[in-house]
Amino acid sequence: MQRFISCAFAMLILAGSASAAMAEERFALLIGNSRYEVAAPLRNPENDIEMVAAALEKSGFSTRKATNVRHEAVLAVVDEFVKDVEAADNPVVVVYFAGHGVQLDGENYLLAVDVKVGSSEEIKAHSLALGQLSTRLDALDSRLQIIVLDSCRDNPFEDQTRGLQRGLAEAPEKLGKLIAFSTSPGNVASDGDTGASPYASALAESIQIPGLALEGIFKRVRATVKERTGGKQEPWENSAVYGDFRFVEKEADGTQDSEIAIFEFAALADSQEAYQKYLARFPTGMFASLAKQKIEFMDRDFSFRRQNETFQYVTFENDYDDRCGAFRFNNSDERLHNTVADGELVLMKFLFWMPSSGCAMTSYFRHVTQAGKTADRPEAANLANSDVFARSGIDLTLEQARRVYSYFDGGLGRDMSGIMFRVDHRDNNDYMGVSLMEPTAAARENLIEIGCEDDCVYFQALMRFKNRSVEEGQEYEFEFVSAADLGLTWKYQNTLRKVAEIDAEKQKKEIEVFNRRNAVDGAAPLYDPVVTEAYRKARTISGWDIVAVVENNTFKNCRAFRPHRGAVMAFFRRYPAGETSFGFFDPSMKFPYAFEKLGEVRIDDKYTLSLRGRAYSEQEIAYGLGSRTDLVEALKAGSAIIVDGEGASLAGSKAMLGELEKCVAAFAIDQQSAEDAGKQ
DSSP states (O other), X not given: OOOOOSOOEEEEEEESSSOOOTTSOEEEEEEEOOOOSSSOOOSSHHHHHHHHHHHHHHTTEEEEXXXXXXXXXXXXXXXXXXXXXXXXXXXXXXXXXXXXXXXXXXXXXXEOTTOOSSOHHHHHHTEEEHHHHHHHHHTSOXXXXXXXXXXXXXXXXXXXXXXXXXXXXXOOOOTTEEEEESSOTTOOOOOOSSSSOHHHHHHHHHTTSTTOBHHHHHHHXXXXXXXXXXXXXXXXXXXXXXXXXXXXXXXXXXXXHHHHHHHHHHHHHTSHHHHHHHHHHOTTSTTHHHHHHHHHHHHOOHHHHHHXXXXXXXXXXXXXXXXXXEEEETTBSSOGGGTSOTTOEEEEEEEEEOOSSOOSSEEEEEOXXXXXXXXXXXXXXXXXXXXXXXXXXXXXOHHHHHHHHHHHHTTSOOOGGGEEEEEEEEOSSOEEEEEEEXXXXXXXGGEEEXXXXXXXXXXXXXXXXXEOOBTTBEEEEEEEOOTTTTTOHHHHHHHHHHHHHHXXXXXXXXXXXXXXXXXXXXXXXXXXXXXXXXXXXXXXXXXXXXXEEEETTEEEEEEEEEEEETTEEEEEXXXXXXXXXXXXXXTTOOOOTTOEEEEEEEXXXXXXXXXXXXXXXXXXXXXXXXXXXXXXXXXXXXXXXEETTEEEEOTTHHHHHHHHHHHHHHHHHHHHHHHHHHHO
């Protein structure tokens, strides 16, 4: 298997005669693949086919365009084009492809947008081989065939795949064919950063120049690309074509020479200002439409535009302290179908805390699929105001399971096995029911399950919202979907980044509130080094290093830490409001920004808690223990604290926690002194 390429532009020409006249019928198929789902997206292919198509149309071609084609459709697109051309008498045919390409076993493959990282066989299955394309075109009774492959861009898998050879393979020479690459075989060519690739721009210009024969077109393209890339990219041809086919016949007066020279200066500068100067002098010139396209493409930053396309973010949660109570979407009482359209895709963050006893107004059941099959009874279930309650399937009899299914079925005979989780809540004023359908194997690729064992149902996933509301109340169904199957992996990833930004902004506001609460007249608190000096540098107490965390002259917390296992550190933090947290610093970890998880935290055998852990850096995760004095006392007297099976010794914790309290108190005293001084 050989490694990936970057942008080879190939033009394959199969000639049936030595010349072509403008009277001949001319057809062109242009395919531009930009929105790759796993491979690196490309900015320019959609722009490139618009630009080349416009140039071809000016020279008499009838064009058909296709963008972002998936592997199952690419041959159909080619076959439809072939059918269009079959009825023509000795036509001239052009096929242009812009996108990613790869060389495998000496053959060139043009990648569909849904190509995935994998074996050479998997890549071939999601690609169009140059040989396949040539075979289909060879069946046409055409006078001249031109295949353009703008198919070597930057490594599409961004170092995820190894062994792919750099550049496209050198195509075999055959009488009547000309193969032209935008760079020499095995080398990399530019995608361009001003809205179009250098080679596509040079080609679109050259085919519009009156009187240039085929050989002259490629000679000009080669010189133009080399000049505009500072010699970094040098086109190459392998030719066995004879004749002087021209896209545009030469004008009699030859007045276009000065216009060509002025446009070449504009293209070398490749700026909006330069193209506008050309248009001011030649508003209807031979390159006027091309200049206007270049100006438009510079404003059309494709990659930036896509970065702002996201799915709507929806949250679902019931109250941790009132697990049998009502649940809400987006922490609001507004009906979800007022803000989310039926059938709309959403990124859902779903958290349902499992009740520890039967509920009076909430009913639910939960399935667990094993080996692709759903169990014969729910794993957990509750029927409101009944004796049916189980935290596990073992506690639920088959008779009780039938009662659960009968309740949720409502006499409609529906198959409950396709539902992963179902819950409804009824009170005197309202009703809401929510069903989560069982995810397919493909949809599970976008399902992030957050572990909390039997204590909750907690995940984040891409889902399709279906509004099944009835007169009785709100009824919603959510179907897990695969972003890759829909060609929307890029949008899914954009949404994940956006959610991380939202979480970061929320955290920033919380910090701002804390700072305002601890500020004097809106200014940052000024701490007296004499009062707090003992905690500004790390000091060791009973094996724990203790230090105050002060950032920008604002007190944050007091921290105690010590080695836990290898390079991993265990730490406690004490905050001004009396909260305590515990966690680990592990330099080998790389937590996503604003990562959260639920963990089981035990203090010896006295306390077992389900607590939310949050990553405060890529290497640090902490679990909030709150401000409960009984927990602090248990920590002082305990021998070990265990988080999801990872235990840390509490030796010396009594002295350490006491010192953390003194540390926070020292800054609190200093803060109060500053406030008193401000009132005088």
